[in-house]
Amino acid sequence: MTCRCDYKTENESSSGDEERSSKYSFVSALCMSGGEGANSYSTNSLLQRRALAKAKPVLVKNIKELMMDLNFPKYIKVADLGCSSGQNTFLAMSEIINTINVFCQKWNQNPPEIDCCLNDLPNNDFNTTFKLIHSFKEKNFTSKVPYFVSGVPGSFYSRLFPRKSLHLVHSSYGLHWLSKVPEGLEKNKMSVYITASSPLSAYKAYLKQFQRDFTTFLKLRSEEMVSNGRMVLTFIGRNNMDNPLHRDCCHFWTLLSKSLHDLVIEGLVSASMVDSFYMPFYDPSKEEVKEIVGKEGSFEIKDLEAHEYDLGHCNQDQSKRSKSGQNEAVYIRAVSEPLLVAHFGNAIINRLFGKFAHHVSQHAGCRNKTTIVDEKETLVLTNELNNKILAIHCKSKDDDLGDHYLAVGQSQEYKFRDNLWHTTLFWCHMGQGPDYKIQQVFEAYRSTWSKYVGYTYWIGREDGIYFRQDPHGLPLVKRYDWNLTAY
Numbered sequence: 001m002t003c004r005c006d007y008k009t010e011n012e013s014s015s016g017d018e019e020r021s022s023k024y025s026f027v028s029a030l031c032m033s034g035g036e037g038a039n040s041y042s043t044n045s046l047l048q049r050r051a052l053a054k055a056k057p058v059l060v061k062n063i064k065e066l067m068m069d070l071n072f073p074k075y076i077k078v079a080d081l082g083c084s085s086g087q088n089t090f091l092a093m094s095e096i097i098n099t100i101n102v103f104c105q106k107w108n109q110n111p112p113e114i115d116c117c118l119n120d121l122p123n124n125d126f127n128t129t130f131k132l133i134h135s136f137k138e139k140n141f142t143s144k145v146p147y148f149v150s151g152v153p154g155s156f157y158s159r160l161f162p163r164k165s166l167h168l169v170h171s172s173y174g175l176h177w178l179s180k181v182p183e184g185l186e187k188n189k190m191s192v193y194i195t196a197s198s199p200l201s202a203y204k205a206y207l208k209q210f211q212r213d214f215t216t217f218l219k220l221r222s223e224e225m226v227s228n229g230r231m232v233l234t235f236i237g238r239n240n241m242d243n244p245l246h247r248d249c250c251h252f253w254t255l256l257s258k259s260l261h262d263l264v265i266e267g268l269v270s271a272s273m274v275d276s277f278y279m280p281f282y283d284p285s286k287e288e289v290k291e292i293v294g295k296e297g298s299f300e301i302k303d304l305e306a307h308e309y310d311l312g313h314c315n316q317d318q319s320k321r322s323k324s325g326q327n328e329a330v331y332i333r334a335v336s337e338p339l340l341v342a343h344f345g346n347a348i349i350n351r352l353f354g355k356f357a358h359h360v361s362q363h364a365g366c367r368n369k370t371t372i373v374d375e376k377e378t379l380v381l382t383n384e385l386n387n388k389i390l391a392i393h394c395k396s397k398d399d400d401l402g403d404h405y406l407a408v409g410q411s412q413e414y415k416f417r418d419n420l421w422h423t424t425l426f427w428c429h430m431g432q433g434p435d436y437k438i439q440q441v442f443e444a445y446r447s448t449w450s451k452y453v454g455y456t457y458w459i460g461r462e463d464g465i466y467f468r469q470d471p472h473g474l475p476l477v478k479r480y481d482w483n484l485t486a487y
């Protein structure tokens with residue numbers, strides 16, 4: 001979602017963050033699993049990285065419009081709200097800095113100084129994030145944009161920045177977290193979130209809390225942002241309007257409830273402990289979001305997009321089912337372990353997520369399910385030359401992707417799946433200058449290169465051809481010089 005901050009209330013600041021209810025004191029432990037270990041968020045945030053990639057076109061479009069609206073300012077303050085620990089926050093910042101850099105070059109303008117503010121709750125492992133600044137700087141070493149990175153601990157349901165100081169607000173995968181567990185969930189027994197069998201009162205309680213929190217968020221940002229500022233917000237939503245209680249059988253919180261039940265049956269956890277644990281989380285529909293933004297009144301929605309994830313777990317192959325189960329368990333563990341430990345203690349966690357992995361694998365036939373794995377690869381070629389068209393042509397043994405001509409700053413994306421034998425190989429040609437005679441031919445993608453499915457980038461610059469591949473955080477490296485050999 002993108003909002004354009006059109007006008008602001010001049011009232012005093014809002015009272016700020018909701019008091020985190022003592023009845024559900026575990027909520028104050030909310031953060032993602034820190035560090036860089038096997039169960040950390042940093043290691044298990046591929047899903048969120050995919051969400052960043054999906055939102056990229058909207059982010060880029062809005063940065064360009066912002067630069068125009070602000071008439072190429074000398075200084076820009078950007079906030080990433082709910083940055084968490086690990087590389088993802090720098091992915092977003094890289095995108096913002098690169099877009100500004102290329103756009104200023106295109107319009108022959110001096111780039112602004114950029115103030116990059118990384119926000120999260122005080123429990124967040126900022127150290128793991130800040131340790132990555134080094135590789136972030138390497139990745140952006142050719143950028144002419146001067147930028148400065150700082151951390152801003154605090155809740156985005158409270159004031160974080162001075163009045164009228166922010167130009168661009170970005171937040172990805174954070175706003176579905178509520179400030180507290182809603183009141184009135186007592187009848188929603190043995191379930192950590194809304195399920196198909198929840199009473200309607202549970203849905204109403206969650207919706208009411210989301211309305212309060214999101215309204216507070218918008219009001220506070222409207223105080224902090226300049227007029228004509230932009231916000232790009234990505235969060236988990238749902239697309240079923242008819243039945244607000246519907247969450248499919250494989251919904252991650254439904255499977256977490258089932259896994260907790262298993263531990264109750266095994267006598268490892270008491271039923272009353274499960275009955276007093278609810279996720280401070282809500283997945284609104286598009287209509288609910290639109291209504292809140294409209295009622296709050298400070299922002300205008302420019303784009304509102306819903307994206308579905310591929311149903312990759314509908315897998316009939318037994319060995320792959322078990323792998324999908326483990327994958328999903330580790331992703332859900334990375335986002336929920338601190339909350340679960342605060343309420344149930346450490347001792348049950350391994351067993352709980354063993355159960356969770358088993359339940360995922362048992363639901364391999366389930367349709368309409370959010371999944372962690374979208375098995376498509378993406379090859380991206382970009383023109384970062386000075387004022388020249390870049391000609392590109394890629395092909396594999398089976399696919400000729402044709403000729404394309406990219407203007408400065410433009411990218412061409414190709415999506416494909418690895419073949420069954422994992423022997424996919426793409427070659428690309430890049431050409432530039434008079435008659436495109438300054439050129440290079442290179443191996444652009446091999447199945448065996450990538451540890452994860454993801455993105456492979458090739459960037460044509462004046463001094464050569466640069467390469468980067470997921471996982472992000474790896475620096476952009478120059479792989480080839482240009483030459484004059486015939487193609």
Ligand SMILES: C[S@@+](CC[C@H](N)C(=O)[O-])C[C@H]1O[C@@H](n2cnc3c(N)ncnc32)[C@H](O)[C@@H]1O
Nearest residue numbers: 031048082084088120121155156172173174177
């Ligand atoms: C799933 S992570 C997403 C992190 C990152 N933006 C990404 O795309 O990978 C959500 C983050 O939002 C943070 N968060 C949740 N509620 C918050 C709040 N009220 N204020 C600030 N951060 C919050 C969590 O601590 C967590 O680090």
